[in-house]
Amino acid sequence: MTGDHASIIHVNVTNFAASVATSRDPTLADKAFAIAREGSSRRIVIAPSRRAMEEGIHAGMPVATALRMVPSLSLISPDASACAKAESAMFEIASRYSPTIQHDSGGHMYLDVAGTTRLFGPPVDCAVRIRNEIHNLLGMEPAVAVASNKLVAKIGTRAIRPSGITQVREGDEELFLARQDMALLPGVGPTIGRLLAVAGFSDIGQLAVLDDMQVEALLGKHGLALRNAARGWDTSVVDPRHLGNRTIHKRVDFSEPAGELEALRAAMVCAAEDAGLDMRKELLACTAVHITLFWADGxxxxxxxxxxxxxxLDTEILEASWKAMQQAMRRRVRIRAFTLSLQRLLPAKREPDLFTPPGPTREERLQSAVDATRLRFGPATLTHAAAVFRV
Structure with missing residues (x-):
C-alpha cells in the first residue's frame, strides 16, 4: 500500500440496537436489558446491553434462557426507525473524513482515508475524531481500529470491543494477530472452530505458521484462504456501494441447449449451492434472487x-431460484445458459422467529456440516441428489 500505508478504519458499534436504546434513554446505561421482539414464544436476544453481557447474556440466546440467568433482565422491543437514524448520522460523520466508505448495517463502517493526511492528519487521528464525534453526537462508544486492510481492522475492533481504539501499523499484522483468540478470525464458525480446538489451536498465530501441506491436511485446500487470513493477508477494497446494491453472481452454460426439467433443476442446484457458499463465506444473507435465461434462439x-x-441456507436459495426460473420459462425453446444472482444482501442474522431454541435448527446444523465438507474437499464433493442428473 502506498501513501498513508495503514489507512483503513473500521468502526464497530457493538450490539448496535442496544447501544441505540441506551443513547436515547441514558437511564438504561447501568441496567441489564436486552433487545427482543414481542409476540413469539421462541424469542431470542437480538442485542444485550453491556451490563447484560457482563451477566453472560449474548445475542442469539433464547429469551427464556436469558430470563432464567438474569430474572431482573428488562426486555425492550427493537426500534428500527431509531437505528436507521443513528446509522445515517454515523455515515454523515464519516463522510466528513473520506468519500470512500463501506457502510454495512448494524453499526459497522469501513473508511479508506488514504490521501487525507494534509487535511486531517494521520489516519489514527481521523479514527479518534470519528469515534469522539459519534460519542458526542449519538452517545455511543464504538470500537475503532486502524490497519492496512479491512480484515486486520475488523479483527482489531473485535479484539477491543465493546469500545476503544487501536492501531495496527503496516508490517505488524502477523505479530498483532498471533496472540489473538482464534474465534476472532472471520470465517471461523462453530464447525471449523471445534475442529481447530480439537487439533489444539487456540490462537490465530498457531494457524498462521502452518505451511500449505499442513493446512490442506487439516482443513483441505480451502483452508489456505483461512491460513492466509490468519497471516493478515487481505486484498479486498473498501466498497462504497451499499451492501444492498452488491450481488453474488453465478452463470451456467450448457454444452448443448437444454430443455429437460431434470437437467435444468440439476444445474440450478449446482449454481445455488456455489452462490450460497460464496455468500455465507462473507457472513451474508440475501432477500432477493434473480434469474436470467438465455434461449437458444438468442x-x-x-x-x-x-x-x-x-x-x-442452500434449501432456501434453491427454492427461491427455482420459482424465479419457472417465472422466466415462458417459452418452448431450449436454454443455452442462465445466470443466478443473489441480491439485496445483508448480514446473515436471521429474524428471531426463525431460530429454534436452545440451538440451531436441524437444517442449520446440516448446512453447517455441508459447508464444512465442501470447503474442505471442494464444492463438487457433496451436492444435492438432483444434481446427478446433470452428469
Whole structure:
C-alpha cells in the first residue's frame, strides 16, 4: 500500500440496537436489558446491553434462557426507525473524513482515508475524531481500529470491543494477530472452530505458521484462504456501494441447449449451492434472487423472487431460484445458459422467529456440516441428489 500505508478504519458499534436504546434513554446505561421482539414464544436476544453481557447474556440466546440467568433482565422491543437514524448520522460523520466508505448495517463502517493526511492528519487521528464525534453526537462508544486492510481492522475492533481504539501499523499484522483468540478470525464458525480446538489451536498465530501441506491436511485446500487470513493477508477494497446494491453472481452454460426439467433443476442446484457458499463465506444473507435465461434462439427472459426474511441456507436459495426460473420459462425453446444472482444482501442474522431454541435448527446444523465438507474437499464433493442428473 502506498501513501498513508495503514489507512483503513473500521468502526464497530457493538450490539448496535442496544447501544441505540441506551443513547436515547441514558437511564438504561447501568441496567441489564436486552433487545427482543414481542409476540413469539421462541424469542431470542437480538442485542444485550453491556451490563447484560457482563451477566453472560449474548445475542442469539433464547429469551427464556436469558430470563432464567438474569430474572431482573428488562426486555425492550427493537426500534428500527431509531437505528436507521443513528446509522445515517454515523455515515454523515464519516463522510466528513473520506468519500470512500463501506457502510454495512448494524453499526459497522469501513473508511479508506488514504490521501487525507494534509487535511486531517494521520489516519489514527481521523479514527479518534470519528469515534469522539459519534460519542458526542449519538452517545455511543464504538470500537475503532486502524490497519492496512479491512480484515486486520475488523479483527482489531473485535479484539477491543465493546469500545476503544487501536492501531495496527503496516508490517505488524502477523505479530498483532498471533496472540489473538482464534474465534476472532472471520470465517471461523462453530464447525471449523471445534475442529481447530480439537487439533489444539487456540490462537490465530498457531494457524498462521502452518505451511500449505499442513493446512490442506487439516482443513483441505480451502483452508489456505483461512491460513492466509490468519497471516493478515487481505486484498479486498473498501466498497462504497451499499451492501444492498452488491450481488453474488453465478452463470451456467450448457454444452448443448437444454430443455429437460431434470437437467435444468440439476444445474440450478449446482449454481445455488456455489452462490450460497460464496455468500455465507462473507457472513451474508440475501432477500432477493434473480434469474436470467438465455434461449437458444438468442432471446432472454427474467424471473425474480423476493423474500420477507433473509435467505441463508442452500434449501432456501434453491427454492427461491427455482420459482424465479419457472417465472422466466415462458417459452418452448431450449436454454443455452442462465445466470443466478443473489441480491439485496445483508448480514446473515436471521429474524428471531426463525431460530429454534436452545440451538440451531436441524437444517442449520446440516448446512453447517455441508459447508464444512465442501470447503474442505471442494464444492463438487457433496451436492444435492438432483444434481446427478446433470452428469
Amino acid at each position: 432471446a432472454t427472459s427474467e424471473g425474480k423472487q423476493l423474500s420477507s426474511h433473509p435467505l441463508v
